[in-house]
Amino acid sequence: MADTKSAFIAIVGIPNVGKSSLLNALVGRKVAIVSDKPQTTRNRIMGVSTKDDLQFVFLDTPGSHRPRTRLGDFMIKSIGEAVSGVDAGILVAEPTTVVRDAERELLERFRAQKLPVLLVLNKIDTLADKSSLLACIDTWRQAYPFEAILPVSALTGEGVSLLANELANYALPSPHFFPADTTSDQPDRILAAELLREQMLLQLRDEIPHGVAVLVEHFEEREGANGTILEIDAEIYCEREGHKGIIIGKRGAALKSIAAAARQEMEALFGTHVDLQCWVKVKEDWRNRQGLLNSFGYRS
Template sequence: MIDTRSAFIAIVGKPNVGKSSLLNALTGHKIAIVTNRPQTTRTRITGVLTKGQTQFVFIDTPGLLKAKNKLGEKMVKTVKDSVADVDAAVLVVEPTGEVNKAELDLIEGFRSRKLPAILAVNKIDLVEPKEKLIERIAKFTHLYDFSAVVPISALQEDGVDILLQEMEQFSMESVHFFPDDAVTDQPERVLAGEMLREKILLNMRDEIPHGTAVSIERFQERGDILHIDATIFCERDSHKGMIIGKGGNMLKKIASEARRELEDFFQIQVNLQCWVKVKENWRNREGVMRSLGFE
């Protein structure tokens, strides 16, 4: 008889509802980058939490949106594939507003698979009066028989422990698929690239970040210093100039912020070198996307 349990849980929702913040709160580590821009998460990121005999494996997915290029198509496919092979899902929604098409599509996916799902109403710290929260919950529970409804604030980690308790019902007897001290399946160089991309997203104007990608060319620890060489790809020469900035100031700012976070995460001094290169229309070029890790 197996004395351990596991549960695979997909975290889904429209863009900017706080899925990555929730993943970080659940695992207790920043393994997914967080900004207020759509398409921050582009790939399927796995977070792992082992509590006692139960191992939770969380699948953080891109926000479901209308694809405008081949990269967008891959992101939509990632969401649908992630929901297809899990034990349950957590639908993360905002505390006010109408149910939109992306959320309706996700609920239809639950229904077609008869997938158990929890409704996590995020950002409850931002809603007043609380009657609006009740109205919002009613709109979703009318559409699907959720296993539980949990109001949360992922950023303040309010209600996250209750959400985790509700997820326990989906665990089953199983071996643990990851070491008990694991927090993610992401390679270290991928985490480094995402940390750098987060700083680009936070510092640049709207039209530039979506057309950027980061490739880590070197990730090597020598002595007590971690040497990281990174190439930032963008789609236009004009974007390259803006990322570099006047006298290189913008690139220096991005790299400096990324280096501080890398040092905090890896607990070692980091020597980060960044270059910017142009790859026109890379989000529609299969070969380029594969080389950047978008399988």
């Protein structure tokens, strides 16, 4: 194809600043799960957006934190891998006048790779007084020579198309790496598992959702009386018998509510009826057991 361009862009930041929300806003479709709990994203997630001759490949990453488990080690490693193969980076931060050590460390990674970095100050919809942005911008400008600083709300979409315009500057002549209708590198089976994990992050408290992994064992379409039905069987792994009880809830109420919400999300994403069955199992300390991490898909 003549005159096509592409840009690979890594999205990094500390946990919970809105990296995955920004990815979804840039791609225009939900490709990464989002929650108010830190460490929602566990692996590098590729989101693709193609407009005419220009293709963006965005790499969403786990939030940078000090790992306490092997799963955490894997998450941190995946940030390094994402940063090493891109044309430019986005550091996503909250609109504050504090630059955290973990954010400085991320910026140093880009500096070491001699990569241009844009700063996205996300969640500007939460600012009662937009003029407070000026002090934020000033602080960040002193912290690092950003190519540009863009105030954005991934939630409302404000500033997202300006950001995309700015990112187009980093595109290089190249063939497109994905077909024009591709939006993610995550297979539907993985997206389904993630949507179920998202509901656990949203509906369960404290540490429990952080100790949960989801495996989709069966994913198949069948013809029902009222059209196509997608059959999805998922296994939910948690770390303790006590957690299993909480996930299932009194007479199964908690699991029923989680599965109902996840099914709705799946139906919206896949555009078909979904029959979702869930089983809860215990695998003690799976976050530190390499074999289990591998089987849950947390491997390089």
